[in-house]
Amino acid sequence: MASSFFLILAESSINREKNKLFSFPGFSFSDAVMDQLQQIGEVLGNLKVLMVFKDEIHINQRQCRLLSDAYNIAFEGIIEEMQLNLKFDEKNTKWSALENPLRELHRVMKEGKQYIKNCLEPKDFWAKAISLNHNTDCVNFHLHNLLSCISIVYEAIENAGEISGCDHEEINKKRLIHSKKYDQDWLDQKLFQIKYGKRYLVSQELSSRLDSVTKEDRWNLSEAISERKRSSKHENQLAEIVLSPKGKLFPVSILVGSKDYFVRRRLSTGRKYKEIHWLGESFVLGHFIGDVEPLLEDISLSSSISHPNVMHYMYAFCDEEKKECFLVMELMNKDLASYIKEICCTRRRIPFPLIVAVDIMLQVAIGMEYLHSRQIYHGDLNPSNILVKTRNSSHDGYLHIKIAEFSLSSGKKLKGSTGYERIWYAPEVLMEESTSKYSEKADVYSFGMICFELLTGKVPFEDDHLQGDKTSRNVRAGERPLFPFPSPRCLTSLTKRCWQAEPAQRPSFTSVVRVLRYIKRFLIMNMDNNLLDLPCPAVDYFEIDMKLSKKFIETARVSDIPFQMFCYRVIERERCSLYLKEKSSDSGSEGTSTYGDDSGFNMMIHDDSFVSPLPLRRSSSQMCLDVGSKSSPRKIDKKAVKQSGQTPKGRTKRPPPLLNLRGRSLNLKSNSQLTPPATMTPGRRRISGHKSDSELA
Structure with missing residues (x-):
């Protein structure tokens, strides 16, 4: 019934x-x-x-x-x-x-x-x-x-x-109304909330x-537990666990003494992690043997953290006699490095669809932004320390990301690290060979390397077989991995900003989050295009972020997101309008509108079908795709099109097979390949010797 x-x-x-x-x-x-x-x-x-x-x-x-x-x-x-x-x-x-x-x-x-x-x-x-x-x-x-x-x-x-x-006058009036919505006067959060708060859920x-x-x-919950009748000693103990301050150590008997507690399987031999069954749920249990005292600071730190993209210790138990510590955490599927290795093959060179890769980048950046807001620097950010779990059963590839293995007192040392571990470290960290240079900007560098692997499916420098001291020496000398096939310039540009040699030139995670959120918006609006046919954003989103950074609250809340995206849109429309007016002026065409403010956009709209009002530059390897090869951009583009089995104008909802090129490295201090791209801003100073770093705005 x-x-x-x-x-x-x-x-x-x-x-x-x-x-x-x-x-x-x-x-x-x-x-x-x-x-x-x-x-x-x-x-x-x-x-x-x-x-x-x-x-x-x-x-x-x-x-x-x-x-x-x-x-x-x-x-x-x-x-x-x-x-x-x-x-x-x-x-x-x-x-x-x-x-x-x-x-x-x-x-x-x-x-x-x-x-x-x-x-x-x-x-x-x-x-x-x-x-x-x-x-x-x-x-x-x-x-x-x-x-x-x-x-x-x-x-x-x-x-x-x-x-x-079909009424042209009515269409122009609509455009005028929309252009007034994106007026500079609304770049005030209080005014935005008053005017648009209900519509944008803020x-x-x-x-x-x-x-x-x-x-x-x-x-x-605390009130419900206080009023709840408890029929056993075990329920009293569980109530104490839930109501006690985070980070408190409890007797291990509460955990292992539960009737339904048992170990399902071992997850790692070296790290001693196990999957356990407790109270009808599955968890990860970290089992550490030795003096508990050195772990107390990390236990307190991790237990105080509460964020969807950061792994934390839910509860901690100890056995003082046996000197054992047990840490209960959420169960994830595997680490990102293992996941990428598992799904990549000769037929699938890119591990994720582009929109999914950007979503993963965004989650990692959000998690790191949260840690940095609490003055916590990871120091060992790499795909092995990022845990993943599938988000739903629709097989769309989306993952839930959690950052793990951060610490205040781990005392990481580089001397015993392998070549694989060293490729993720920033040059200043490798220079010092100690933890003294771990900082926010060092984490941003590591994030850039993670972005490279997400976009290419390749471990940085894997085709160069760099090992140990050679890795450190080459990275300190300015060498960075080269994208082996065309990738969207907005993403390669972000990646290269993050791995800049000079820490001060790397963006903060707060800026990275805002830019990635807007890049994701751009991809959603253009999702029907394949990789070679993807339009190029008309403006540089980092330039927009620099212009707007003073208008944003330093410790942003979730409710600030619509205002931030609105501000990006205002500046984007303004820049695009100026661009089109200048282009119209240079070509000698009048291109004016009776409604003035948004005249540039009127030129881009056809009445019979929808066209984006932005002057998106159509994709080519020179303008929108960064091509990491010594071959000419035009030659690479033809190869890619040939392998995809399409004409340059052909479209498919899935990315075409990518180039079968070996990944190479490029020395940032070499001038042999510094050919300015077609879209390079005149007179811009070259920050480093990487072929594409001069494209960064």
Whole structure:
């Protein structure tokens, strides 16, 4: 009976969502955009069914309610904007810009629904309290992804809306309205919140809930535990574990004495990690033998950390007589290095689709930004210390990333490290051969090397067989790995900024996060293009970030994301408009508009089909793809096209097979290959000798 009731309720909620969504006459599910809307409606319908039983969510109930409310508010706003700006009879010709942003929104909402479902599952109260007590995924992961995505969806609606209809005067008025929205006067966070807060889910009310909901749930949990009747000594011990300050050591008997505790398997021989079963859940258990005293500082540090992209010690147990320490952590699948090695093969040279690679970069950067905000420097950031777990069962390749193996008191030394380990260290660290140079900028350098492997599937320098002291010597001399095949310039540029020889020239992780978030937005808006046909961003995002950095709060919150992306969009439109006006002036064409402010964009729009209003430079290996080879850019581009089995104009939703070229290294101090690229800014000073470093803006 209960299951029948649940099915009837689910069907009813889904139908209500569909009726709300598809109030357009003549609706057909055969259209791609409408298919995406239908799938989102089904997720929201299922979510409404789950929230009927919200009172049964005993752990993180307020976070689940906030997430559900945010999804529904976001969707209602999107439907309202579509009804105001779009014409249904143009869905097959002018709505194509919405397909990929809505697909991303569906993926984000589907993951959030699964989070709420997990919180609602009828598990043992103590098991859920132990596993979810320190979880901050609701705000820092699911709502983070929603706020990043909602800006992209609204931008896509605006782009489609600007060309909706056939009346040229009406179209020009729409463009004028949109251009006024992106006026410099709105580059103030308070004004932005007043004007656009509700639409972008950062109204004063929602922002206040974002900031307080996690603390409220923890307080509610402590109250529930205090009032809960405990029938055994074991329950009293579990209550003490949940309510005690983070980092406190408990007797190991509480863990191993549990009736359902057992070891499933060993995960590592050297590090002594095991997968255990405890309270009906699977965890990782770190088993360390020796004096516990030296570990106390690291235990306290790691236990105080709470972020979706950083691994932390959930609970710590010790046996003082045997001098053993047991650290309980979340279970992940494997480390990133092993994962890349496992999925790469001769037929699959790039380990991830480009959008997934950027998502991984973004998660790593966000995790490192969090650590650096707490004055914690990793010092050994490499793919072996990044743990991964698949995020869903749809086989889209997305992973959940957690940074591990950071420490305050590990006392890392380089003298005994291998050549593989040394390739991730910054030149200044290799120069000192000690931990004295571990810093924020050294971590950024290591991150650049990780980006290289994510984009190419190659371990840096692996084709040069650098070992030990030779690695250190060459890296200190300025050698960096060379991209073996074409890669998007916006990503190779970011990578090379991060591995600059001079630490001061490397960006902070805060800047890297903002830039990667906007690069991800760019890829979502252009996801239908293959690698060789990907348009090139019209502006340098790091230049935008430098211009806007003073407007952003140093310790950004999740609720700041829409404002940051809005500011990027304002400057991007301004730069593009100036670019087009200058181009029009140089060519002698008038190219003016009766509405002035956005005249450059009017030149880029055709009435019969959607074209991005940005003057995106069409891809070529000279302009948009960094080609790490001594061959000429044109020659490399032809090879790539030939191997992909397409003409240069051909398009596919999957990246073509990449070049079968051996990866090489390039000495930054060599001048033999310093041929300025076609898009190099005149007069820009070359920072280092890498072939493409001069392209950095």
